[in-house]
Amino acid sequence: MALSHPFRIDSSATISFAELAHSVSELDYGDVDASKLKAVVIGGGTGAPMSIRALLSLGVSTSAVVAMADDGGSTGILREEADVTPPGDIRKCIAAFARDPRDPLVRAFKYRLAVARDHALGNLMLAALEDACGSFPEAIAVCERLLDAQGHVHPSTLDHVTLLARTRDGRELDGQAVACHSKTALESVRLVGADASRPIEPYEPALDAIREADLIVLGPGSLFTSIIPNLLVPGIVEAIAASRGRVLFVCSLADSQGETWGLTAREHVEALMAHGMESLLDYVLVHTPVPLRADSPATGRFNAVTGDDSEYATTTAVEEFRLAGDVRPVAIDHADMMAIQAMGPIVIARDLVSERHPTWHSSRALTESFLQVLKLSQARMGH
Numbered sequence: 001m002a003l004s005h006p007f008r009i010d011s012s013a014t015i016s017f018a019e020l021a022h023s024v025s026e027l028d029y030g031d032v033d034a035s036k037l038k039a040v041v042i043g044g045g046t047g048a049p050m051s052i053r054a055l056l057s058l059g060v061s062t063s064a065v066v067a068m069a070d071d072g073g074s075t076g077i078l079r080e081e082a083d084v085t086p087p088g089d090i091r092k093c094i095a096a097f098a099r100d101p102r103d104p105l106v107r108a109f110k111y112r113l114a115v116a117r118d119h120a121l122g123n124l125m126l127a128a129l130e131d132a133c134g135s136f137p138e139a140i141a142v143c144e145r146l147l148d149a150q151g152h153v154h155p156s157t158l159d160h161v162t163l164l165a166r167t168r169d170g171r172e173l174d175g176q177a178v179a180c181h182s183k184t185a186l187e188s189v190r191l192v193g194a195d196a197s198r199p200i201e202p203y204e205p206a207l208d209a210i211r212e213a214d215l216i217v218l219g220p221g222s223l224f225t226s227i228i229p230n231l232l233v234p235g236i237v238e239a240i241a242a243s244r245g246r247v248l249f250v251c252s253l254a255d256s257q258g259e260t261w262g263l264t265a266r267e268h269v270e271a272l273m274a275h276g277m278e279s280l281l282d283y284v285l286v287h288t289p290v291p292l293r294a295d296s297p298a299t300g301r302f303n304a305v306t307g308d309d310s311e312y313a314t315t316t317a318v319e320e321f322r323l324a325g326d327v328r329p330v331a332i333d334h335a336d337m338m339a340i341q342a343m344g345p346i347v348i349a350r351d352l353v354s355e356r357h358p359t360w361h362s363s364r365a366l367t368e369s370f371l372q373v374l375k376l377s378q379a380r381m382g383h
Helices: 018-026 048-058 073-082 088-097 104-109 121-133 136-146 176-180 204-211 223-231 236-242 265-277 315-321 334-342 363-380
Strands: 007-009 038-043 061-066 111-113 152-155 161-167 172-174 186-193 215-218 246-250 283-287 346-350
Touching (some): 038 204, 038 223, 048 088, 061 088, 061 204, 073 088, 073 121, 088 121, 104 111, 111 121, 161 176, 176 223, 186 265, 215 363, 246 265, 265 334, 334 346
Parallel strands (some): 038 061, 061 152, 215 246, 246 283, 283 346
Antiparallel strands (some): 007 111
């Protein structure tokens, strides 16, 4: 008997950027020549594609550095049964770089196959090509050519690594898949290699991409399981420090997994700094549909919940709305904004939420924010 839905596309890989085709040309670039700039996105496979597509739409030469600690779903099965380098987040970022997202090959690359234990076709291709080529970077390069990618995806390390986490109530969690679904927020994470007797080695092209970047974007994405694991690879933080580029952290809109449950935007920034980014952040992009004034009321709101531009849903309203499960906004208020800026970075507060998906960033708002950061960076450098 045939399956009713043998193929489906990962929801995280189907965010529409069609609106950008008509809107980017309307943006005021000022003195910024985006075509001469290089950017690198550091993260995982859910949020990083948002930043990749936004930067590409501006004409910025873009690459990505991706965490290698994923051990869940299709990737987890392939890691355990075929001993391959984790392909899942790499696949999502390669697809984000595709010149034409509507190309049939690009769409097929993102398919999940119910007939094959729900494996993503791109994951199977990367795993098979790693074996055929004898090299994971070459497997990535082949897929980039097939999808006519407009930039390069670099793993932060080629070593097989495992993420270990400690929760704020003192529990120890083993593995990225377990950590991201923690019942309480995480306090810290660390990486361990397959061979404890030698240090984890960074992937040199990833370090080069970071050092050469004019803009380094962290996120959006899962803080402890997608963004920070890159920073734990020896050499990554040092490359950020050595880069001439400005560093932007794109804070998540909401908690959809347990790892950051209840953490404010300020606590997100503090966690980054506790994992090596102290004094290295230049900008923090946060969501708020209302100005962050000293007399502003509660924070962390989604206006998309109500669909009424004149009314804003509070955290309580969002919880009552039950956004497809256990989800609540990441809070930011005037006091926390000032606290973040006292640590060094400039806070950019904007309404960033997608009208269609209340827990996703708006592609247009994200693109406009990146252009604002490029303008600010140029002004600060005196150009």
